[in-house]
Amino acid sequence: MEGIALFPWQAQAWRQLEAYLRLARLSQALLITGPSGLGKGQLAQRFARTLLCQNQSACGQCSACRLLEAGNHPDYLTLIPETGKELTIESIRDLIEKLALKPHYGLRRVAVIHACERMNLAAANCFLKTLEEPALGTVIVALSALPSRLPATIRSRCQHVRLVAPPLAVSVPWLEHQGFAKEKAELALLQNGRAPLAARAWLHSDLPEKRCKFLESWIQLLAGQKDPVLFARDWSDEPLEHITFWLLTLVADLARLAMGLRDSLLNPDQNARLHALAKKLNLTRLLAFWQRLLEVREVLDSQLNQALLLESLLLASLKLKV
Template structure:
């Protein structure tokens, strides 16, 4: 595993495989900037390889078939153009799984965008996860695990990608760049701990993204006018709201500075919480409302996302 912060996750998979304790279904939160795409790709190759040890050999017939994109025992299912995954799509997939493996090995299913499963599709999949066919492995990658049916989540083993420390990212980034990091880059390693793969591209280009969290935090801490979300960026403001509430929860619970997105703002955030008399229960309930807005707008067309977000801000500020 080339990404050092994911090596512990990789060792877990190898250990369970060697001990014959692999679960038939794993739920892996989809975090591309943390390396989930690379991890899942290597995992699928490992499961399909007929001679794998610590990684796929890349040379056996099974590996060559997968590399060519026509392995008969590999299946993938994803949302098309953001639409719901239908029960018919799931039933078609499950029908194929009853066939005998072509390569006399494992059958591997990669279910992407799993949060977009319709209720009937999720229930159809649930029956298979309760009674899986032999040597069949599901890798399920939702963007948000909380949006899966609880019964579906309970039939899978959750495998969260490890988030590296700021120091680990600094060391990795310096190695990748072949030089000492600037002070700005070292600060960015703390700010974007969950997005190291995006961070290295920003550092190389010198083009950092707009920091919605910092802007929202600045307005709230200074008691200034809140931003005005537009159709083009309201989801960025929604994500920033979620991240800011999560940061407040970490501060409220006494998390170490190394765990904070904005450690330099810790004292100001503590004072903000005291002034507003907010507790973790309040923050958690508002965070759930954010998730609710995201789910509503994904499932129903025509909703005014910017207005819903502004109304949410007004409810708790």
């Protein structure tokens, strides 16, 4: 079945999943972890297809495969939390009840739960109970980019499959193959935790352009050519999450350069300018600013006055100079 591709960096995880099946060692619950942008959802979906296929191979020919392709296989369930929302006990209970029904086709029913760390306490307890009393013929594939937020009792009852960001030697050619220039591909990966799908989405968005504009303005600010209050006003509509991230990458690069380290920059396209700028900045203040940015990142979800926060970050930037 061509419907769901296996990405090159998923080969090892896929071998692990196939081995569970081949050796009949698949438990009721799998936990697939790894940062966003590595295709956890696609991997889970592909595995679900293999589990549900009447030929156990995602053959694309049998009726189960055809139903999956059409998106209406009755034995395939998914649960995706709404953006920014928790997974509630009602949604978990509903899923578990449906999962317990007799399979319409084949021998199994499969449920895929996205962002499972977003289960609230009641939902997690309900889920745990299901794991303690596994029902025959059911497989739950839970996905998480933040597994440390899951209760240890849940983690320990799942078979763990870990996806890790591939080296640039794998991901750069993958992006190049899709028509992106090498330098752009590299930058996109460095700006997105080396996660190829996140890098690709970034390249298709307006973020590369915005990032360049922001960097330009920030360097001008430090050179005394920009007013911090007007600067803050110009960027007041941009999510502070983006601005904090750009500043974190800039400060990380400047601190590396100030310490005499010239490689592994997160903004390699700005190498020369950042190198010149680093000579004029105070390392201790850079590290203090880095700390401040990390603190801001922690409270981004809360109801803060974003405009004030942005202004305070820009004013703090002015103090970086020797």
